[in-house]
Amino acid sequence: MKSENFKRFELKPFLIEALSEQGFTLPTDIQERLIPAIRNGRDVIGQSQTGTGKTLSFLLPILDRIDSQKDEVQAVITAPTRELAGQLFDELKKLLNFCPENEQIHAKLLVGGTDRARAVDSLKVQPHIVVGTAGRMADLIDDQALKVYTASMLVVDEADQMLDMGFIADVDKVASRMSEKLQMMVFSATIPEKLQPFLKKYMTDPRHVQVEPKHVTATKIEHRIIPLRHREKIKFVVDIAKSINPYLAIVFTNTKEQADEVADAMYEAGLNVERLHGGLQPRQRKQVMKQVKEVKVQYLVATDLAARGIDVKGVTHIINFGLPQDLDFYIHRVGRTARAGMDGIAFTIYEDHDQQAIEKLLKRGVKFTYYDFKQGEWTQLDRAPLGVPGKKKTPRSGESKTTTAKKPAEQKRTGGKAVAKAKAVKPGYKKKARFKQAKEEQKLRRKKKK
Template identity: 90%
Template sequence: MKAENFKRFELKPFLIEALSGQGFTLPTDIQERLIPAIRNGRDVIGQSQTGTGKTLSFLLPILDRIDYTRHEVQAVITAPTRELAGQLFDELKKILEYCPENETIQAKLLVGGTDRTRAIGGLKNQPHIVVGTAGRIADLIDDQALQVYTASMLVVDEADQMLDMGFIDDVDKVASRMAEKLQMMVFSATIPEKLQPFLKKYMTDPRHVQVEPKHVTATKIEHRIIPLRHREKIKFVVDIAKSINPYLAIVFTNTKEQADEVANAMSEAGLNVERLHGGLQPRQRKQVMKLVKEVKVQYLVATDLAARGIDVKGVTHIINYGLPKDLDFYIHRVGRTARAGMDGLAFTIYEAHDQPAIEKLLKRGVKFTYYDFKQGEWVKLDRAPLGVPGKKKPAKTTDAKATTTKKPEEQKRTGGKAVAKARKVKPAYKKKARFKQAKEEQRQRRIKKKK
C-alpha cells in the first residue's frame, strides 16, 4: 500500500516511505487539518479523542522540519505519564527507522523512575528531539544537562490530564526555557477553563481543530451492562472474568486500592493476572507492560492512569469494576478494544447510584445491551434492569382498582391527574363491622377471665 495521499503535504521522502511501510494510505481528519499548519510554524490546538490519529499529526511535520545538520535540541514532546511518553517514543522510533543513514535524526526518551545520572551521561551529545515527562525534562534542564534554549517546537500531549495530575507547572518551566519564538502544539480530549491562562501565555492565534469521531466508541464494541443487585462485587467480577476466556482483558477500577483487591482475588482464583497503577514502583510498571506486550498476561487490572497510556494490540475484553467519575474515561477505557477492525466486548457492573452516569452515556450515543450473569450463565434481559434508563415494558399490576382508566370528561374534573375509583361499600357494612368488633371484645374478656 502506498501513502500517495500524504504526498500533497510535501513531506520528506523518508516520511512517505515510513507511512507506506506501516500501511497508512489516507490521512485522518485531524492530520488533514493540522499537518499543513504545523509545517508552517503555526501554534495549534488539536482537540480529539483516542483513535483519531493525533500522534502522527504532530510527529510527521516536526520530523519534516528537523535540521539533522544542527546537533542541538529542536523539538520537545511532553506527556503526563511515563507509559504514554514511552509509547510516543516508540511511534517516533518506527518512523526514524526509515531515516537515511547520512541524515540521521537523534531522539531521546527522558522519564522519571530511571537512573538520573545515566540520563545526564546520555546527554553529552544533545539529541534533535526529546520525548518525556515534563518533570524529568525540567529537572535535567535545571541540572544544565539538557539545553532546550535552541528548541522552537513544543508538544503538550494530553494537556487536560497534565493539568489534572498537577504537571502543567513543569510544562511551564520547560516552555519558559525554550526559544523566544516558540511554536506550541497542544493536544487534548477536552480544553478545561483552568488551562486557558497557560494557553494564552504561550500561544498566538492558534489554529484550533476539534475532531469528533464518527462514533463515540468503535462500532464493533458491544457494551454490556450488568446489575450488581445483592451480590458481593469482587467475587462477581472474578466470576465474570472466569466466564469470558479473553485473549487479553483489562479490568478498570477507580482507585489503586480497588485494583489491588481485585487483582488479589483474581490471582487467588487461579487467573493469570497483573496489576498496573500509580502505587507501583517504576521498575514494576515497566515489567508489567513488558509482560502485557509479550502476551504473557491474560488479565490486567488497571486504574485510569493507564486508560490513555495503554496502547497494546489484542485487547478483546474490557471490564469496568465501576463507572469512572469523568465519563470521558469510559470512552478511553473501552477504546482499548475493537481496534484495527476487530470486535470487542465491554462489561460494566452497574449499581443504583450509577443511573445518572448511564443516562449521560446513553445521550452521548453509547448503546447498551442488558444482561445478567446467573449461576455461570449469561442471560440476556429483554429490557433494562430495574433503575436503568432504557426501553421498558409497561409495568403490570394486580391492583385493578388503582389503575382504572379515566374518561376524558373525568380527567377534566380532576385536572388530568389519575385518581383511583372509590370502592363500592356493601349495604349494612357498618353494622357488620360493629358486630365483629363486639365479638372480638367478648373473646378478649373470656381469655382474661381464664387467666
C-alpha cells in the first residue's frame, strides 16, 4: 500500500517508499502539524508523550531538506542517553535504506562509552547528519573533529529529561557552535519552567504543538495494583514474576541499587533475567539491549532510564516495584506494553504512603483493578483496599441511587465490611467536661467561704 496521505507533504519519493514499506499510511496528529512547519524552516516545540509518532515528525522533514551533494554536517540530533540516541539512529537508518545511490545521505552515531579516537578518525569525511549524546558531540567539537558550524538544523529530543540529567549545558555548547541561522526543534513530554531560558536563547516564535493522547495510556493495558501489606517486598515481586510467565516483562525500580537487588533475587530464583541501569558500563548496557531485542531474556529489571523512548517489542507485562516520584514516568513505564494493538498488564505493588500518588493517577484517567496475590493465587478485590481510593459502590437492588459511598478516609476495614470510622472525640466528652468544670467552680466557692 502506498502512503498516499504522506504525499501531501511533498516529501522525496524515497521517504514515501520507506514509509510504505514500514506500513505507515496515515500521519499522526503531531506529524500532521509539525512536518510542514519544519520543512519551512520554522522553530518548533513538540510536546507529547511517547508513542505519538514524534520521531518521524522531525526525521522526515530533516531528510527531505538534506542536500546530499554537500559533504558537510547539515543536521544535529541530540538525545539524553546512549540508548535513546541509538534508537533514533536505528529509525533514521530504516529511512536511509531506501535512499537512491546517486543521492546517498550519510549519518553518524556519536555517543559516549565508545572509542573516541575511532570516532575522530571516522569524521575525516563529515556526515550529513549526526545523532548522539550532546556530551560526546561537544568533546568532538572541541577536538575540531566534528564541524557543526555548517549545520542549521538542531533537534533536542526528550528535552525535560536532558534538563533533569544536567545535559542542557552540553546542548547549549553544541548549539552555540552551529550556524547563526539555526532552526531548533525541541521535543519533550513536559516543558519545565527551568527550560525556558534555553528555549528563548535560540528560538524565534516557535510553533508549539501539544498533543494529548486520546487515552492517558493504551486502552488494552490492565492496570493492577496489589497491596504489599506486611510482606517482604523483593520476595513478593519474585513471586509475582514467577506467576505470570511473560513473553517479556520489564520490572521497574526507582534506583539502580533496587534494580540490582531485585535482579539478583530473580536470578537466584531461577528466572531468565537481565538488568539495565546507569551503573552498568556502556558495553554491558549494549549487550543487554541486544539480548532483549533478540528475545533471549524473559525478565528485564530496569530503572527509568529504560522507560522513555526505548522501543522494545513484545513486552507483555510491566511490574512496578514501586510507584515513581514523577508520575509521568508511570505513563512512560506502562507505555512499553500493549503496543501495536496488543494486550498488556501492568502490576504495581503499593504501600500506604502511595495513596496520594494513586489518587493523582486516577484523576489522570488511569483505571485500576484491585488484586491481591497470596500463596500463588490471584484474587480480585471487589473494592479498593484500605487507604486506596476506588469507585463508588454500585447500589444494590432496592437501594437509592442517590446514596453516596463513604470516602475511603472515613472508612476502616472491620470483618470485611466498610463501617464509619470512630470519631476522634469520644461520645459524652462535652458533658463530662462541663461536669468537671462545675466541680472545680464549686471547690473555689467553698475556699472563699472559709
